[in-house]
Amino acid sequence: MDFSLTEEQKAVQETVRAFSREKIMPHARDWDVQGSFPRELIREMGELGFLGVPIPEAYGGSGMDYVAEAIVFEEVGYADSSVRTTLSVQMSLVELTILAWGTEEQKQYFLPKLCSGEWIGCFGLTEPEAGSDASNQQTVARKEGDEWVLNGQKVWISNGEWADVAIVFAQTEPGSRHRGMVAFLIETDRPGFEARTMHGKLGLRASNTGELFFTDMRVKDSERLCEIGEGFKVAMSALDNGRMGVASGCVGIAQHALDASVAYAQERETFDKPIANYQLVQALLADMHVETEAARMLVYKAAWVKNQGDKSTIPVSVAKYYSSEVAKRAADMAIQIHGGYGYSNEYAPERLWRDGRVASLYEGTSQIQQLIIGRHLTGVSAFE
Numbered sequence: 001m002d003f004s005l006t007e008e009q010k011a012v013q014e015t016v017r018a019f020s021r022e023k024i025m026p027h028a029r030d031w032d033v034q035g036s037f038p039r040e041l042i043r044e045m046g047e048l049g050f051l052g053v054p055i056p057e058a059y060g061g062s063g064m065d066y067v068a069e070a071i072v073f074e075e076v077g078y079a080d081s082s083v084r085t086t087l088s089v090q091m092s093l094v095e096l097t098i099l100a101w102g103t104e105e106q107k108q109y110f111l112p113k114l115c116s117g118e119w120i121g122c123f124g125l126t127e128p129e130a131g132s133d134a135s136n137q138q139t140v141a142r143k144e145g146d147e148w149v150l151n152g153q154k155v156w157i158s159n160g161e162w163a164d165v166a167i168v169f170a171q172t173e174p175g176s177r178h179r180g181m182v183a184f185l186i187e188t189d190r191p192g193f194e195a196r197t198m199h200g201k202l203g204l205r206a207s208n209t210g211e212l213f214f215t216d217m218r219v220k221d222s223e224r225l226c227e228i229g230e231g232f233k234v235a236m237s238a239l240d241n242g243r244m245g246v247a248s249g250c251v252g253i254a255q256h257a258l259d260a261s262v263a264y265a266q267e268r269e270t271f272d273k274p275i276a277n278y279q280l281v282q283a284l285l286a287d288m289h290v291e292t293e294a295a296r297m298l299v300y301k302a303a304w305v306k307n308q309g310d311k312s313t314i315p316v317s318v319a320k321y322y323s324s325e326v327a328k329r330a331a332d333m334a335i336q337i338h339g340g341y342g343y344s345n346e347y348a349p350e351r352l353w354r355d356g357r358v359a360s361l362y363e364g365t366s367q368i369q370q371l372i373i374g375r376h377l378t379g380v381s382a383f384e
């Protein structure tokens, strides 16, 4: 067993780390306060090849493996989870889904634009009545000749108002759940489509989160991404990729929380000594280190399984469940180590804590990951 990174993976780590620490991290607090980050950053990351890491070069990507992809998410997530979320949705949920399910024409048309950052994509699965229960889609696609007419609403859609292209899930036979589900790949500058930014989030404030509205939106049959009845499969396969992004980003949050805490513990003095001298503080640091390392190993293991081309649902679910819980704990311990200052946005832990909180909610809550893992262990599905 070889735990070392390849030369290519090391080079990716070095490049993305340097970019993130210089161009993202110094601005993360201001972007959090402003509730947005410059869209131009996406173009810059596209030019550097960060947006299409596992996409073949023939479609404008970098043609690298899933460990390299995990490294990109960890490094960007270390600097700012809002930017990492934008990137994860673009690369894991949108590009990889088009790569797996799109026609050759769809791949050639959409992937280069997404990999370069010229276009931004979003993934529209969640609805007011369909979150964990994703097959309960109320957005209806009605067939009229060789067109579809879409009516419905999506909520909590990352990149929603920024997106040039959206993967949208809908129901073709109301009440039929998985059996009638379909996915479309839609350009958003069209009549019948509207996106509105959602406000008031606890964290991830610089990431655009939107509601999407479809009002008699006419969609060509050629804009379908799959056969009728395959929509749920498309969604679940997309989440096998998306959850990798969340898990890797959480390793970045935990590592940032640890690094900030070690530095603070060496600098802050109480009772005439740096607090790093106290065993109770070292115990917190040790726990953060062990859990961060364990989370990273689970992420790399899941990435390795993906590199083999094997089914990755379980290792990805394990990595996502564990890493998102670790990110929350690490950010919380970092606040503890920073004392009162940890409660202020003058220091990073407060934002890490708020940003990390969403990771055990989106792309399947921790409870949903437990049910996926439980089903694998027992052979019994708690979803039915």
Ligand SMILES: Cc1cc2nc3c(=O)[nH]c(=O)nc-3n(C[C@H](O)[C@H](O)[C@H](O)COP(=O)(O)OP(=O)(O)OC[C@H]3O[C@@H](n4cnc5c(N)ncnc54)[C@H](O)[C@@H]3O)c2cc1C
Pocket (backbone or CB within 6 Å): 089, 123, 124, 125, 126, 128, 130, 131, 132, 133, 155, 156, 157, 158, 159, 201, 204, 209, 358, 361, 362, 363, 364, 365, 366, 367, 368, 371, 382, 383
């Ligand atoms: C900032 C943000 C960004 C997001 N981005 C996107 C995006 O880009 N695209 C997208 O489609 N969605 C997105 N989401 C939506 C997200 O994936 C959902 O919020 C999530 O899947 C949970 O669904 P829900 O909010 O409806 O909660 P619910 O499904 O209503 O769950 C509520 C609670 O019940 C628990 N629960 C539900 N069912 C069960 C069960 N069977 N057993 C045990 N417990 C259960 C859940 O774990 C949770 O604790 C985003 C959400 C947020 C907050």
